[in-house]
Amino acid sequence: xxxxxxxxxxxxxxxxxxxxxxxxxxxxxxxxxxxxxxxxxxxxxxxxxxxxxxxxxxxxxxxxxxxxxxxxxxxxxxxxxxxxxxxxxxxxxxxxxxxxxxxxxxxxxxxxxxxxxxxxxxxxxxxxxxxx
Amino acid sequence: xxxxxxxxxxxxxxxxxxxxxxxxxxxxxxxxxxxxxxxxxxxxxxxxxxxxxxxxxxxxxxxxxxxxxxxxxxxxxxxx
Numbered sequence: 001x002x003x004x005x006x007x008x009x010x011x012x013x014x015x016x017x018x019x020x021x022x023x024x025x026x027x028x029x030x031x032x033x034x035x036x037x038x039x040x041x042x043x044x045x046x047x048x049x050x051x052x053x054x055x056x057x058x059x060x061x062x063x064x065x066x067x068x069x070x071x072x073x074x075x076x077x078x079x080x081x082x083x084x085x086x087x088x089x090x091x092x093x094x095x096x097x098x099x100x101x102x103x104x105x106x107x108x109x110x111x112x113x114x115x116x117x118x119x120x121x122x123x124x125x126x127x128x129x130x131x132x
Numbered sequence: 133x134x135x136x137x138x139x140x141x142x143x144x145x146x147x148x149x150x151x152x153x154x155x156x157x158x159x160x161x162x163x164x165x166x167x168x169x170x171x172x173x174x175x176x177x178x179x180x181x182x183x184x185x186x187x188x189x190x191x192x193x194x195x196x197x198x199x200x201x202x203x204x205x206x207x208x209x210x211x212x
Contacts (some may be wrong), residue, residue, distance in 0.1 A: 001206075001208060004206055011204060012193075015201065015202060015204050016201070016203065016204040017186065017197065017201045017202070017203050017204065018199070018203075018204050019194065019197060019203050019204070019206070020206050020207075020208055021186075021205060021206070021207045021208065022204075022207075022212075023208070023209075023210055026189055030189075042185045042188045042189070042190065042192070042197060042203075043188060043189055044187065044188050044189075044194065045189075050152065050182055050185075050186070051182050051183075051186050051194075051207075052207055053178075053182075054175075054178050054179045054181075054182035054183070055179065055182075055207065056175075056203050059206055071151065071179045092209065092210070093207075093209075094206075094207050094208055094209045095207045096204065096205065096206050096207065097204075097205045097207075098202055098203065098204060098205070099183070099194065099198040099202070099203045100198055100202040100203070101198060101199050102178070102180060102183060102195055102198055102199065103198075105202070108207050110170075113209060119204065119206070122204070123204045126202065126204065127202050130202045
């Protein structure tokens with residue numbers, strides 16, 4: 001979320017419009033997005049994970065949880081943001097997609113929950129693929 | 133009753149009556165391809181329905197938004 005917030009202007013300048021899908025209720029999501037200065041960005045509340053499932057984002061298995069990089073990233077996150085009570089399905093895998101005219105033009109499936117893809121590069125490549 | 137075959141195991145799709153030869157289907161790549169294709173079409177239909185029904189906080193569907201401009205759709209993990 002923080003990575004996308006930092007790259008937001010560049011991503012939008014490249015031609016992609018950002019939309020977040022999250023597992024919390026809209027009521028809980030609003031202050032969260034506001035805290036990142038992303039209150040005006042499109043977001044969809046998907047507590048049941050229907051969209052996650054439709055895009056092929058499964059729940060994490062042992063491989064995705066036990067990786068050392070996941071634990072390292074967890075510690076990093078706690079040090080950076082503090083320890084909070086998780087809201088939503090904690091095992092649901094994240095992901096990123098470029099969707100154009102109802103079709104998925106580009107996909108990114110996290111190998112572990114610790115992966116941090118460069119959203120600007122991903123968006124640029126996806127938009128380019130849409131224009132070919 | 134159909135015996136679970138290589139096709140079924142690989143694709144996760146069970147097509148009643150089509151896979152009764154068990155391990156003998158190991159070489160039937162065409163069958164596997166057809167089963168995969170069928171599954172993909174179903175997934176595509178589910179995806180389209182999900183995109184039409186999913187509404188943003190402003191009331192627009194992902195389907196409609198994606199027809200306005202390319203969308204970078206980021207699926208988050210849990211909050212907290």
